[in-house]
Amino acid sequence: MRACLSEQMRCADEVSIKEFSISGIVLMENAALGIVKEIEKEIEGGRLPKEGEASLICGTGNNGGDGFAAARHLASKGWRAVVFICGDEKKITGDALANLNIIKKLGIPILSMEDSNIEALDIMFGRSHMIIDAMLGTGFKGRLKGNYETIVDKINKQRKYVLSIDSPTGLNCDTGFAEGSCIKANKTVALGLPKIGLVINDGPYYCGELAVCGLSIPEQAYDRVGISRYLTDRDYVSGCIKPRKAHGYKGTYGRILIAAGSKGMEGAGLLAAKAALRSGAGIVELAVPLCSFDAVRGVIPVVITRGLTDDGEGCLASKSSGEIMLALRNASVFLMGPGLRTSSQVKEAVFDAAISCNKPAIFDADALNVISEEPAILLQRPESTIITPHPAEMARLMGISTGEVQGNRLEAAESFAKKYRVIVVLKGYRTIIASPWGETRINPTGNPGMGTAGSGDVLGGIIASFLAQGMSPMEAASCGAYIHGAAGDRAAEKYGQWGMVASDIIKYIPHTIMDIGGK
Numbered sequence: 001m002r003a004c005l006s007e008q009m010r011c012a013d014e015v016s017i018k019e020f021s022i023s024g025i026v027l028m029e030n031a032a033l034g035i036v037k038e039i040e041k042e043i044e045g046g047r048l049p050k051e052g053e054a055s056l057i058c059g060t061g062n063n064g065g066d067g068f069a070a071a072r073h074l075a076s077k078g079w080r081a082v083v084f085i086c087g088d089e090k091k092i093t094g095d096a097l098a099n100l101n102i103i104k105k106l107g108i109p110i111l112s113m114e115d116s117n118i119e120a121l122d123i124m125f126g127r128s129h130m131i132i133d134a135m136l137g138t139g140f141k142g143r144l145k146g147n148y149e150t151i152v153d154k155i156n157k158q159r160k161y162v163l164s165i166d167s168p169t170g171l172n173c174d175t176g177f178a179e180g181s182c183i184k185a186n187k188t189v190a191l192g193l194p195k196i197g198l199v200i201n202d203g204p205y206y207c208g209e210l211a212v213c214g215l216s217i218p219e220q221a222y223d224r225v226g227i228s229r230y231l232t233d234r235d236y237v238s239g240c241i242k243p244r245k246a247h248g249y250k251g252t253y254g255r256i257l258i259a260a261g262s263k264g265m266e267g268a269g270l271l272a273a274k275a276a277l278r279s280g281a282g283i284v285e286l287a288v289p290l291c292s293f294d295a296v297r298g299v300i301p302v303v304i305t306r307g308l309t310d311d312g313e314g315c316l317a318s319k320s321s322g323e324i325m326l327a328l329r330n331a332s333v334f335l336m337g338p339g340l341r342t343s344s345q346v347k348e349a350v351f352d353a354a355i356s357c358n359k360p361a362i363f364d365a366d367a368l369n370v371i372s373e374e375p376a377i378l379l380q381r382p383e384s385t386i387i388t389p390h391p392a393e394m395a396r397l398m399g400i401s402t403g404e405v406q407g408n409r410l411e412a413a414e415s416f417a418k419k420y421r422v423i424v425v426l427k428g429y430r431t432i433i434a435s436p437w438g439e440t441r442i443n444p445t446g447n448p449g450m451g452t453a454g455s456g457d458v459l460g461g462i463i464a465s466f467l468a469q470g471m472s473p474m475e476a477a478s479c480g481a482y483i484h485g486a487a488g489d490r491a492a493e494k495y496g497q498w499g500m501v502a503s504d505i506i507k508y509i510p511h512t513i514m515d516i517g518g519k
């Protein structure tokens with residue numbers, strides 16, 4: 001599913017209205033129907049009573065208009081809807097005014113700043129079973145002004161069920177950060193497309209559950225606006241995980257060469273190798289420095305192992321790149337980096353391999369740490385190269401601080417991907433997958449328990465595996481991040497976020513793939 005900026009949503013709205021003749025009042029009506037449908041799901045799930053009192057807190061823009069229309073539909077379903085208008089009623093125009101006039105005629109109680117003391121809100125909220133936040137949506141900018149901050153704080157204090165229309169009031173829909181007070185919703189119904197700020201940074205925290213109501217805006221409208229950021233969803237992943245061929249054999253599912261490890265860091269390559277096999281790769285060969293060879297040989301019987309010349313100090317020697325190139329002749333995909341450590345010889349080996357390898361490749365961990373000394377080396381690789389940095393590695397690659405990366409995750413990943421013509425998988429909360437051609441995907445799965453040693457090695461293995469099985473690099477990176485996160489979510493259910501370790505993520509890869517439709 002696509003995700004967009006507020007400005008892009010406004011443009012898509014305009015295209016729908018002007019070019020496809022879907023009038024604004026139709027969009028607003030669809031919004032109201034979609035909101036009520038989501039409320040009905042909450043009733044079915046026992047999170048709301050069948051009928052009760054709903055307080056709809058409406059702003060003077062179209063977000064408020066959605067609230068007026070939703071009040072009408074709720075009233076028709078037996079709810080006692082009470083509307084509170086924040087701000088100057090005279091500012092209400094267009095479709096929002098049309099809906100306000102309807103609810104006035106229907107006799108739905110409407111309170112406004114003029115005839116109601118703001119303190120009366122506490123009594124109103126106290127009686128309510130549900131508070132609907134229809135104050136501000138995509139029109140909100142900066143920090144809450146006027147009475148909004150007080151009202152938002154009052155709503156949050158109530159601890160009632162809160163549903164936000166389009167966006168929690170106070171949240172910047174583009175950045176996913178709130179500069180001041182912000183509604184903490186139980187559910188947010190995004191209209192049209194989810195805005196980027198709802199799915200990154202603090203957005204998911206304020207949104208609660210995220211539902212999307214399409215409003216009948218056609219895909220052509222989004223194409224016209226050029227929206228090329230996506231939230232990876234289950235349907236996308238299950239579409240990429242194709243049934244295995246009846247006549248397939250191990251060679252059909254690719255052969256991966258993993259160059260990894262150093263003395264004492266043998267686990268990294270083993271985790272990547274096992275994750276690759278558990279996600280369907282045909283053959284996996286693990287190449288480690290000779291000094292680590294005995295520690296990996298036979299640990300996973302189904303993994304082929306190979307020793308590479310070491311530097312006598314526990315790491316790869318620079319001349320190992322020739323041996324890597326030999327091994328790569330049989331491979332369809334190359335993964336380099338987990339546990340290599342950094343040294344000038346490792347750097348030479350990585351650079352030689354990066355320049356000489358013409359197979360699809362993934363560079364991870366220490367391979368990225370050495371590449372960060374001269375990132376331009378990536379320009380010598382084919383465009384399909386994937387890099388999987390965590391925020392500190394991304395910061396090193398870009399020569400900025402980790403804080404700067406985390407404050408602008410999307411922009412960091414996208415600008416690096418474009419500049420160095422690689423697919424960037426920026427790990428962390430809501431992993432970003434950015435391509436050189438402008439397509440970006442945000443991954444919704446995963447949990448804080450995945451911040452554990454070896455978790456990134458598992459991700460590298462899964463991506464390599466999907467690549468080896470024929471997915472495009474963008475699909476492999478996006479589906480890899482999704483399956484890794486979803487397997488991590490299962491591991492967290494079983495062991496808890498505190499207790500789970502990287503090998504637990506691997507344990508749940510097969511079930512996660514089966515669940516998504518892979519036989």
Ligand SMILES: NC(=O)C1=CN([C@@H]2O[C@H](COP(=O)(O)OP(=O)(O)OC[C@H]3O[C@@H](n4cnc5c(N)ncnc54)[C@H](OP(=O)(O)O)[C@@H]3O)[C@@H](O)[C@H]2O)[C@H](O)CC1
Nearest residue numbers: 027061062063136137138139140141143144145166191192
């Ligand atoms: N997605 C769609 O296709 C549809 C969306 N709809 C809904 O419309 C809103 C967007 O409506 P819009 O009127 O453009 O904007 P808002 O209602 O979100 O907000 C406008 C008001 O916001 C005030 N504002 C802005 N910044 C602040 C602030 N920092 N503090 C307080 N108030 C603020 C602004 O007031 P000014 O005094 O600054 O002018 C406006 O009054 C979208 O989110 C959907 O809910 C359609 O209904 C259907 C199609």
Ligand SMILES: [K+]
Nearest residue numbers: 133136165167
């Ligand atoms: K809102």
